[in-house]
Amino acid sequence: MKRPIGTRTEINLDNDIAISVKNLHKSFKLPTEQAFGLKQAFFNRLRGIKGYKEQKVLKNLNFEIKKGEFIGIVGRNGSGKSTLLKILAGIYYPEKGEVTINGNLVPFIELGVGFNPELTGRENVYLNGALLGFSNEEMNSMYDDIWDFAELGDFQDQKLKNYSSGMQVRLAFSIAIRARGDILLLDEVLAVGDAAFQQKCNNYFARLKDKKQTVILVTHAMENVRKFCDRAILIENGKITLDGAPEEVATAYLKLWQ
Amino acid sequence: MSIPRVLNRKNRILLSELTKTDFKLRYQGSVLGYLWALLRPLMMFAILYIVFAKLLKIGSDIPHYPVYLLCGTTMWSFFTECTQQGIQAIVVRGDLLRKISFPKYIVVVSATLTAVINMLINISVVIIFALINGVTPSWSWLLIVPAILELYLLSLGISFLLGSINVKYRDITSIWDVVIQALFYAVPIIYPISMVATTSVTAAKIILLNPISQAVQDIRFNLITNETITTWNFLNHPIYALIPIILTIGLLIFGALVFRRKSKFFAEEV
Numbered sequence: 001m002k003r004p005i006g007t008r009t010e011i012n013l014d015n016d017i018a019i020s021v022k023n024l025h026k027s028f029k030l031p032t033e034q035a036f037g038l039k040q041a042f043f044n045r046l047r048g049i050k051g052y053k054e055q056k057v058l059k060n061l062n063f064e065i066k067k068g069e070f071i072g073i074v075g076r077n078g079s080g081k082s083t084l085l086k087i088l089a090g091i092y093y094p095e096k097g098e099v100t101i102n103g104n105l106v107p108f109i110e111l112g113v114g115f116n117p118e119l120t121g122r123e124n125v126y127l128n129g130a131l132l133g134f135s136n137e138e139m140n141s142m143y144d145d146i147w148d149f150a151e152l153g154d155f156q157d158q159k160l161k162n163y164s165s166g167m168q169v170r171l172a173f174s175i176a177i178r179a180r181g182d183i184l185l186l187d188e189v190l191a192v193g194d195a196a197f198q199q200k201c202n203n204y205f206a207r208l209k210d211k212k213q214t215v216i217l218v219t220h221a222m223e224n225v226r227k228f229c230d231r232a233i234l235i236e237n238g239k240i241t242l243d244g245a246p247e248e249v250a251t252a253y254l255k256l257w258q
Numbered sequence: 259m260s261i262p263r264v265l266n267r268k269n270r271i272l273l274s275e276l277t278k279t280d281f282k283l284r285y286q287g288s289v290l291g292y293l294w295a296l297l298r299p300l301m302m303f304a305i306l307y308i309v310f311a312k313l314l315k316i317g318s319d320i321p322h323y324p325v326y327l328l329c330g331t332t333m334w335s336f337f338t339e340c341t342q343q344g345i346q347a348i349v350v351r352g353d354l355l356r357k358i359s360f361p362k363y364i365v366v367v368s369a370t371l372t373a374v375i376n377m378l379i380n381i382s383v384v385i386i387f388a389l390i391n392g393v394t395p396s397w398s399w400l401l402i403v404p405a406i407l408e409l410y411l412l413s414l415g416i417s418f419l420l421g422s423i424n425v426k427y428r429d430i431t432s433i434w435d436v437v438i439q440a441l442f443y444a445v446p447i448i449y450p451i452s453m454v455a456t457t458s459v460t461a462a463k464i465i466l467l468n469p470i471s472q473a474v475q476d477i478r479f480n481l482i483t484n485e486t487i488t489t490w491n492f493l494n495h496p497i498y499a500l501i502p503i504i505l506t507i508g509l510l511i512f513g514a515l516v517f518r519r520k521s522k523f524f525a526e527e528v
Contacts, residue, residue, distance in 0.1 A: 028526060038429045090359035091525045113357040116279065118286045123279075130275030131358055133268045 006094030008087070010101045017102055018183050018214045019065040019088065024097035026058040026083055057083045059238040061097070067182075068212040072225040072246060074253045075235035081218045084235070085109065085187050088216070103182030103214075106132065110187065112172030117161035121152065124160050125175055132179045142178055150174040170197060177204055183214045202227075222250040272360060276351075276368035281375055295376045296383060299335045303328045310448050317450050321483045325388045329482060330447040332384055333406075333474045336377035337413055338438050343369040344417025345434055348425050352528035362521040363514075366417050374410065381406075388482060398480045405476040412469050412506045418513035422520040425527050445471045451487045466492055472502035 006024065029052040057080045065071055075081050086092045087099060089107035114131045115124050125146055129139040147156060150170045152163075160168060205228050208215055219225060225232050225246045232249035234242040242252050285291045307324055310316045317323040347369035348355065348362065355362065381402075389395070424430035445468055446454070455462040465471050472489040479486040489499045 038427045041427065086525070091356065093522045107358065109357045114354055116283065118283055119279070123282070127275055127279055130271050131354070133271065135267070135271050 006096045008099040018067045020100045022098040024061040026095045027056045070215045072229035072232035073218045079235045080238040105183040106179045106181030107185040122156045146174045187218045277371045280372045332380045334447045340370045340373040340413035345421045355525045401480040402477045405473045409473040415510035415513040418517035422517045469502035469506045
């Protein structure tokens with residue numbers, strides 16, 4: 001197995017850079033035939049087949065994000081946005097290049113991570129909170145606010161499997177917005193919910209922007225890019241093709257399909 | 259991985275919350291709930307007791323044989339549960355690994371801690387049975403703690419090593435199930451080691467070099483009867499008696515190193 005030679009470092013410096021990415025590369029090994037088994041691995045080795053092909057997902061990315069910036073990352077499905085986010089979050093390892101995170105970063109790759117249908121709403125709140133780094137005492141003090149915000153009435157002691165999907169999302173979102181970090185990573189978390197819920201999301205973003213919170217938002221909704229972002233980055237085929245004003249990037253994004 | 263980072267606040271919260279959840283979910287939807295943690299090993303004991311002690315008349319030369327047997331099956335269940343859950347942990351929690359960034363060993367440790375909780379409940383039952391059976395309490399009971407710890411560290415080492423291979427090659431789970439079946443007869447759980455010794459002293463010695471045998475016999479020696487044959491009193495040289503301990507520590511270190519090296523890719527491969 002090839003060891004990654006890229007680095008991801010977390011620092012805490014008093015300068016105005018929140019994230020710096022230099023010469024970032026990432027590729028995945030995709031199994032060409034079913035390689036999930038010792039037998040297949042053995043035969044592949046005998047036949048001299050590698051059993052996978054290399055898929056380059058990110059090719060030499062370079063950018064910097066300043067503290068207090070609200071950045072949008074846009075691109076087609078499969079362009080490498082989520083992979084980039086996962087590398088920033090420390091879930092994937094960079095294959096080549098340097099990623100530097102200055103400050104405490106809280107990622108939301110998905111709402112309601114770890115939610116379990118067999119647990120009650122209350123139990124899920126505590127579990128999800130623990131995954132976000134909150135202690136039991138902190139959750140105790142926030143619990144009522146979280147529950148009220150989600151507007152789920154007397155469902156707290158019902159198992160999550162008895163919630164509608166919309167209710168689950170509302171609960172997950174109410175916990176998520178409690179997270180405090182220097183940098184927030186959000187992956188399409190707003191693409192769900194009814195009109196009233198969308199309004200809540202919008203208010204939340206507006207508040208983040210007012211507070212000068214550093215946010216990286218991966219989205220397909222150009223109206224959000226125009227409304228909230230200070231800057232946007234367009235990724236195509238694993239490369240940054242445009243890094244600039246939100247309006248300019250949103251227009252370029254929509255032109256991809258023309 | 260330095261010690262302060264391993265034990266920092268966030269990791270501790272995560273570990274305890276995941277363990278609690280695992281334990282809660284294990285018996286969800288069953289009428290008797292947590293009682294199953296007790297009933298399962300007791301039933302296994304009942305079967306083994308009827309077959310081996312009553313029908314085959316094994317172990318009549320050992321004082322308090324029923325408790326002796328229960329103690330063995332309890333520790334054996336602990337070892338199997340610990341390794342089976344531990345090896346599967348990364349795959350079972352794959353969803354979490356792909357969504358948040360945290361030290362991966364937490365998932366393995368939390369899965370094995372559920373087995374530890376079960377074992378603690380069951381060992382209390384063994385102690386109650388021992389008292390009913392007329393075993394006199396003694397300070398030597400405290401000496402079972404290092405032996406249990408050794409068995410746990412061995413399970414953890416196996417879980418780290420095989421668990422990290424299992425991410426890519428799921429065959430490991432099935433292979434381990436078979437290995438467990440074979441191991442059950444290679445350690446003196448249901449049969450007294452004296453039975454082996456009458457046929458072949460060498461075979462008995464080899465069996466006692468297995469860390470599982472050593473730990474189980476030590477626990478029986480200190481908890482139930484000091485007529486128990488242990489690695490320490492059977493292998494005439496103390497150096498040999500260190501072999502199981504060295505094996506355990508060696509396996510734990512090797513397993514942890516392999517796990518640390520491979521864990522970088524778990525999120526991509528799981």
